[in-house]
Amino acid sequence: MKQINPIFSGIYWLTTLALLVIGVVMVFAYTPTEVTMGPVQKIFYLHMPIAICTFFSCMVVFIASVGYLWQRKAMWDHLAHAAAQVVVIYAAIVLLTGMIWGRAAWGAWWQWTPRLTFSLVLWLLYVVYLVIRPSIESSQRRAMICAVYGVVAFLDVPLVYLSVRLMPDIHPTSIELEPAMRNTLLFWFIPVTMLTVGLITASFRLAKRQAACNVIRELPMPKSKTPRPLGTPLSSGNRGVV
Amino acid sequence: MNSLNYAIGAYVVGLGLIIGYAAWLWLASIAVTKREKRQSGQERR
Secondary structure, three states, X not given: OOOOOHHHHHHHHHHHHHHHHHHHHHHHHHOXXXXXXXXXXXXXXXXXXXXXXXXXXXXXXXXXXXXXXXXXXXXXXXXXXXXXXXHHHHHHHHHHHHHHHHHHHOOOOOOOOHHHHHHHHHHHHHHHHXXXXXXXXXXXXXXXXXXXXXXXXXXXXXXXXHHHHHOOOOOOOOOOOOHHHHHHHHHHHHHHHHHHHHHHHHHHHHHXXXXXXXXXXXXXXXXXXXXXXXXXXXXXXXXXXX | OOHHHHHHHHHHHHXXXXXXXXXXXXXXXXXXXXXXXXXXXXXXO
């Protein structure tokens, strides 16, 4: 497997970390406080870029699943698995930050509105994706089932996006932002996008290496020189029976 | 609770989950490296 240059990798992660720290400083020191909601609105600069990158990761799962169904290459399955992990983490962040914001703004941790419900369903769909994977032993069968599931699970993404526009919901559709607020929001897209690409890449490479190790482990063992147990018939029908 | 505390709490939770996942990936990567070394040693033998 082709190795990523560790110097490049180190620079990439350090830059991402530095941009995240700058982003946090911008949120709490540079960006003005919103008049109606107060300081709790500052959650928006994390909540929205992570939500957009959740959709991006869902798209990666979808494309990789279609890729597997088309080409039947294990690489696509590893990519879908990696992106699904990121979806679960990111969707959890979107739900938790949204709940904290909701507690401060609406006085309740949770409301069963279309946007929130479809977001919860999205998180659950990808949690199930990760849960069913280890339960299927055959790698080809697992990849096939997960690819079909990955395509079907993606159907929830347009529902999450459109629910707030098509159905009555307390979740805001758009927020008016001052120039300083807009700059902070745009800035946050840089580290979050870098983080998403970095995490999917790292997880993808790990999945490939783990699969390579498992292939070696599953290779047939050389013929043992231990004597055949007494009473075992000489017929070839018993070969390989455990 | 102060509204600012909610905002700080949200950043702690969000960035904490990301850092936790990145740390898990890193540890898993170390474990795979060890396994690869062990397997390559077995193959040589």
